[in-house]
Amino acid sequence: MSERLQEEKRMEQIRRKERNEAHLYMSVQVLLEDSFEGHQGNDLYDPDKVHYRIYRVKKQTTIQELVEQLADSLNYPMEQIRPWPFSYRSNQTCRPTLIDLESDLHKTVLDVSENQNPWNVFVEMVPPDSGLQSLPSFDKDSDVLLFFKLYDPRSKRIHYCGHHYMPVAAKVQELIPILNERAGFLPDTDLVLYEEIKPNMVERIENYSEPLEKVLEELMDGDIIVFQKDERDDMYDLATCREYFKDLFHRVEVTFCDKMIPNDSGFTIELSQRMTYDQMARAVAQRVGTDPYLLQFFKCQNYKDSPGHPLRCTYEGTLKELIVYCKPKTPKKIFYQQLSIRINELENKKQFKCIWVGPKLKEEKELILYPNKNGTVADLLEEARKQVELSENGTGKLRIFEINCNKIASGPKEDTLLEALNSTGTKVYRIEEVPKDELNLAEDEMLIPVAHFYKDIFSTFGIPFFIKGEPFSKVKDRLLKKLGIQEKEFEKFKFALVILGRPQFINEDVESFMSLQDFKTHTSQASTAPRPWLGLEHVNKAPKRSRFNFVEKAIKIYN
Structure with missing residues (x-):
C-alpha cells in the first residue's frame, strides 16, 4: 500500500510539473507518405481524418535535434529522412515546403515553425525497396518537389502515386x-x-514540350500533378479529374429521415449540391432498397426540424436549392416516405381519408384512398372497392354518407367532383355496401337517418346508419336485425323523432306509421337546417373513449 501511495504521489508531481512547464513545449504532428494513400479530396490529406504521429518537444529544440529525434523514433538514419513542413498558401491550399537544412539546422523549432502549434510536418523517407543509402540531393534553386495523383474515371476515385524531385527546367513530357x-x-x-x-x-x-517553370502556375514545392489516360470524354459520368474536383467542391452530407417514424435519426449520405431530383431519388432508393419512384420527399421547414410541403417528382431545381431551408450550421436534412404507388401516379391523385363500416355495424376502419384529382365520387367508390371485403351475397354496390358527431346525413351524388368534398372539423365521409332491401326504393319509400343518444339529445354516440321507413313495428324489427343485439336488451330502447334538436318520443303501445314527411326538411326551415332523424335512447355501454376515433389526434410523449 505504501509503494502504491508513493507511486501515485510521484505521478502527481510529474503531472504538476507538466502543467507548469506546458508553455515551454509545442506539438509536432508528423505525417508519413502512407497518410496520403486513399485521400479523395484536395491537397494531400484531410486534416480532420488523418492520424498524426505526435511529438511533444521543447520550443527551444533545434531543427538538428528534432531530426535526430524523428530518426531515432522512426528507426531510420538521419540521411534517409527529410522533413517538409506544411504551410498554408494564399489560395486556400496546404502543401509541403522546404526546410533549408544548411541555414535552418541550428534554428529553434519555434522560429522555423513561425510559432505554429501544432506544427504539421511531412517526413520523407527512403523507400525500403529502393536500395538507396540516402535520399537524393535536393537543390532548392533548381529542383522542385512534385506530388502525383492518378484519376480513374471508371471508379471515380483518386489514387496517390508518390512524389518526385524534378529540375524546374525539365520539360513536361519527361x-x-x-x-x-x-x-x-x-x-x-x-x-x-x-x-x-x-x-x-x-x-x-x-504544352508538354515547355519546361515546368513556364507551364505550371507559380511553380513551388508541393505542387500536385493529376493525370489520367487520354480517353473519350463521353464514356463516363465524371470523365475528367476537372469534373471530379468540381463535383467534389459541391458535395455535402445530407441526412434523410423517414417522415412516418417519430424522431427518426435517419441515415446520412454524401451528395453533390448540383444533383437533380432524379439523381437524389436514385441515391436514396439505393440506400433504402426500393424503387426511386416509390419515394416521396419533403423539404425541411424554415428553421424547423419538421417536414414541409412534398416535392413534386418533376422538380427542376438542384439539391442546393432544397437544403437552403435548413438551419445554418446544422446538418442538412430532407424528409422522405415510402409509397405503395409510384410518385408520378400519386401526384395525379388526391389523398382521401374516409371510414368503412361493414353490414353488421360493429367495426369501423380507416381507408386512405387515392382517386384521380379530377375524379368524381364514383371514382372514389371504385377505389374503395379495391380495399374492402364485400359481403358474399351482397349487392356489391357502394354508397357514401356524411358523418358528423355520430349523426349521419346523405352523402354527395356519384357525379359530384371530389374537389367539392370537404372534410372539416368533425365531419368525415363513410363508405358502406348498400343492403339488398335498400337498393331499389319505391316512390313512397325513403331512407331515414338513425343515431344513438342517452338522456341528452346532443350526446350522440356509436355508429349511425340509415334504415327504410315503414310502419313502426316493422321498423323495430328491422332495427333489431340490423343492430344484432339481444331482444331483452332491445326492449330497454326508447325511440324518438328528433326535429331541430327536440325529441318527440314515439308511443310504442299504439300502432303508428312513420310518415316520411316527418323526416323531410320543412320548406319554412333554412336549407342548412339539420334533417330530422330517428333517435335510439339507451345506455352507452361502449368504452368512454371510442376504439376508433378518426377526428381526434393523439398526444405523443417522447422520453
Whole structure:
C-alpha cells in the first residue's frame, strides 16, 4: 500500500510539473507518405481524418535535434529522412515546403515553425525497396518537389502515386514515363495532365514540350500533378479529374429521415449540391432498397426540424436549392416516405381519408384512398372497392354518407367532383355496401337517418346508419336485425323523432306509421337546417373513449 501511495504521489508531481512547464513545449504532428494513400479530396490529406504521429518537444529544440529525434523514433538514419513542413498558401491550399537544412539546422523549432502549434510536418523517407543509402540531393534553386495523383474515371476515385524531385527546367513530357510507371501503364500510354491549383480549380496542361517553370502556375514545392489516360470524354459520368474536383467542391452530407417514424435519426449520405431530383431519388432508393419512384420527399421547414410541403417528382431545381431551408450550421436534412404507388401516379391523385363500416355495424376502419384529382365520387367508390371485403351475397354496390358527431346525413351524388368534398372539423365521409332491401326504393319509400343518444339529445354516440321507413313495428324489427343485439336488451330502447334538436318520443303501445314527411326538411326551415332523424335512447355501454376515433389526434410523449 505504501509503494502504491508513493507511486501515485510521484505521478502527481510529474503531472504538476507538466502543467507548469506546458508553455515551454509545442506539438509536432508528423505525417508519413502512407497518410496520403486513399485521400479523395484536395491537397494531400484531410486534416480532420488523418492520424498524426505526435511529438511533444521543447520550443527551444533545434531543427538538428528534432531530426535526430524523428530518426531515432522512426528507426531510420538521419540521411534517409527529410522533413517538409506544411504551410498554408494564399489560395486556400496546404502543401509541403522546404526546410533549408544548411541555414535552418541550428534554428529553434519555434522560429522555423513561425510559432505554429501544432506544427504539421511531412517526413520523407527512403523507400525500403529502393536500395538507396540516402535520399537524393535536393537543390532548392533548381529542383522542385512534385506530388502525383492518378484519376480513374471508371471508379471515380483518386489514387496517390508518390512524389518526385524534378529540375524546374525539365520539360513536361519527361514526366510521362515516370507517371506511366507509377500507374502501372505501358510506357507509351497517352496521358492527360492537370495541375491541381486550389479547390474547384484544376487546369489542364496543354504544352508538354515547355519546361515546368513556364507551364505550371507559380511553380513551388508541393505542387500536385493529376493525370489520367487520354480517353473519350463521353464514356463516363465524371470523365475528367476537372469534373471530379468540381463535383467534389459541391458535395455535402445530407441526412434523410423517414417522415412516418417519430424522431427518426435517419441515415446520412454524401451528395453533390448540383444533383437533380432524379439523381437524389436514385441515391436514396439505393440506400433504402426500393424503387426511386416509390419515394416521396419533403423539404425541411424554415428553421424547423419538421417536414414541409412534398416535392413534386418533376422538380427542376438542384439539391442546393432544397437544403437552403435548413438551419445554418446544422446538418442538412430532407424528409422522405415510402409509397405503395409510384410518385408520378400519386401526384395525379388526391389523398382521401374516409371510414368503412361493414353490414353488421360493429367495426369501423380507416381507408386512405387515392382517386384521380379530377375524379368524381364514383371514382372514389371504385377505389374503395379495391380495399374492402364485400359481403358474399351482397349487392356489391357502394354508397357514401356524411358523418358528423355520430349523426349521419346523405352523402354527395356519384357525379359530384371530389374537389367539392370537404372534410372539416368533425365531419368525415363513410363508405358502406348498400343492403339488398335498400337498393331499389319505391316512390313512397325513403331512407331515414338513425343515431344513438342517452338522456341528452346532443350526446350522440356509436355508429349511425340509415334504415327504410315503414310502419313502426316493422321498423323495430328491422332495427333489431340490423343492430344484432339481444331482444331483452332491445326492449330497454326508447325511440324518438328528433326535429331541430327536440325529441318527440314515439308511443310504442299504439300502432303508428312513420310518415316520411316527418323526416323531410320543412320548406319554412333554412336549407342548412339539420334533417330530422330517428333517435335510439339507451345506455352507452361502449368504452368512454371510442376504439376508433378518426377526428381526434393523439398526444405523443417522447422520453
